[in-house]
Amino acid sequence: MLAAIAGPTPMWYATRASGYTALVLLSASVVLGILTSSREARRDWPRFVVQSLHRNLSLLVSVFLVIHIITSVVDPFAKLNFIDAFVPFIATYRPLWLGLGVVGFELLIAITVTSLARHRLGWRSWRFVHLFAYASWPIAVIHGVGTGTDTKSLWALLVVALCVAAVVAALRMYRSLSSCGLFWNLGISSNTTWY
Amino acid sequence: MARQSNLDAARLRRDLGLARARRVTIYSAVGATAFTGVLALVAATSLPGHSVTTTPASQPGLSDSGSVSQPGLSAPILPPQYGYGGVPVAVSGGS
Numbered sequence: 242m243l244a245a246i247a248g249p250t251p252m253w254y255a256t257r258a259s260g261y262t263a264l265v266l267l268s269a270s271v272v273l274g275i276l277t278s279s280r281e282a283r284r285d286w287p288r289f290v291v292q293s294l295h296r297n298l299s300l301l302v303s304v305f306l307v308i309h310i311i312t313s314v315v316d317p318f319a320k321l322n323f324i325d326a327f328v329p330f331i332a333t334y335r336p337l338w339l340g341l342g343v344v345g346f347e348l349l350i351a352i353t354v355t356s357l358a359r360h361r362l363g364w365r366s367w368r369f370v371h372l373f374a375y376a377s378w379p380i381a382v383i384h385g386v387g388t389g390t391d392t393k394s395l396w397a398l399l400v401v402a403l404c405v406a407a408v409v410a411a412l413r414m415y416r417s418l419s420s421c422g423l424f425w426n427l428g429i430s431s432n433t434t435w436y
Numbered sequence: 437m438a439r440q441s442n443l444d445a446a447r448l449r450r451d452l453g454l455a456r457a458r459r460v461t462i463y464s465a466v467g468a469t470a471f472t473g474v475l476a477l478v479a480a481t482s483l484p485g486h487s488v489t490t491t492p493a494s495q496p497g498l499s500d501s502g503s504v505s506q507p508g509l510s511a512p513i514l515p516p517q518y519g520y521g522g523v524p525v526a527v528s529g530g531s
Contacts, residue, residue, distance in 0.1 A: 251476075258475035262468050269464075286456075287449070293457040301465055305472070394482055396475075 252316035256309060257391055261400050263305040264385055267349075268404035270298040271378045275411040279418045296356070303353055306346055338387030345380035348373045378408065 273295035277288060310326045313319060321339075325332040327347070330340035352374045359367040382401060391397035 249480075254476040254480045255472070257479045258472045261475055262472045265471070266464070266468055287453050289450075290453040290457045293454070294460055297457070297461040298464060301461075301468060305468065308472075391479060391482075394479075396478055396482065400475075 249318070250316055252312045253318060256312040256316055257389070259305050259309040259312060260385060260389075261391075261397065263302055263309055264381055264404055265400065266298055266302045266305060267378055267381055268407055270295055270302055271375065272407050272411040273298065274374065275408075275415050279415045299349075299353065299356075303349065306349065310346070335388050338384055341380050342384035342388065345377045345384060348377040348380070352377070 273291055277291050277295055280288070314321050314323055314326060319332075319334040319339075321332055321334060325339070326343065329343040329347075330336050332339045351370055355362055355367050355370040382405065386392055386401060389397060
């Protein structure tokens with residue numbers, strides 16, 4: 242009886258909203274990455290412009306992911322701490338779904354760091370790590386659907402469905418354009434100038 | 437001469453492309469921020485999500501985990517009600 246009932250904090254709403262925004266931006270970045278690797282370019286959208294956008298959107302994803310994680314930790318409901326945000330599957334709140342989010346986040350960190358230092362790493366090492374970018378996207382989708390408070394909401398389903406549809410359409414276009422195997426050519430072209 | 441003009445055209449295309457990439461990036465950042473605000477509003481109005489139960493930090497009789505240490509005792513819902521003036525009113529037998 243001494244307990245007081247309080248509503249959700251603004252941090253809770255910011256967590257949910259920034260998570261969905263990060264998913265949308267990540268999907269856009271994946272689509273641009275696939276378009277870049279398809280080697281198709283329009284005159285008004287040369288490949289270096291698409292690559293530049295792909296890189297900038299990836300950095301924007303990192304910004305919104307940091308907001309998503311900080312607001313998740315600050316909000317008292319899930320009782321998360323910063324260790325839970327970096328070590329997967331140890332959180333007390335929905336450990337499996339949250340752990341998948343941590344794995345996806347760490348994959349993106351690895352991709353960002355290796356992309357920033359790719360001139361020192363070499364192309365083959367960078368390519369090996371960059372292939373995981375394509376794994377981080379479905380992991381992020383599963384994390385959002387599994388953890389999400391809003392999974393039952395129509396707007397959330399609509400956002401996730403649009404993201405999935407965009408990536409699937411880009412993959413289909415890539416497969417129709419490429420005569421080679423899919424996975425070993427994604428994001429890879431040895432004669433590409435990487436920014 | 438023709439080579440110089442081709443070079444200038446290529447430079448112009450490069451500069452225009454970079455400017456376009458920069459512009460789309462700025463639009464994306466602004467749009468993503470606005471999208472986050474709209475989604476937060478939609479989330480707040482459509483499905484609040486959860487309620488947080490808070491307890492006062494230092495209540496006598498409460499342990500660290502917030503549970504009551506003496507299960508047989510509980511605090512009253514309302515404080516004792518007194519009459520006007522805040523003094524307990526004594527009622528006689530009415531004789």
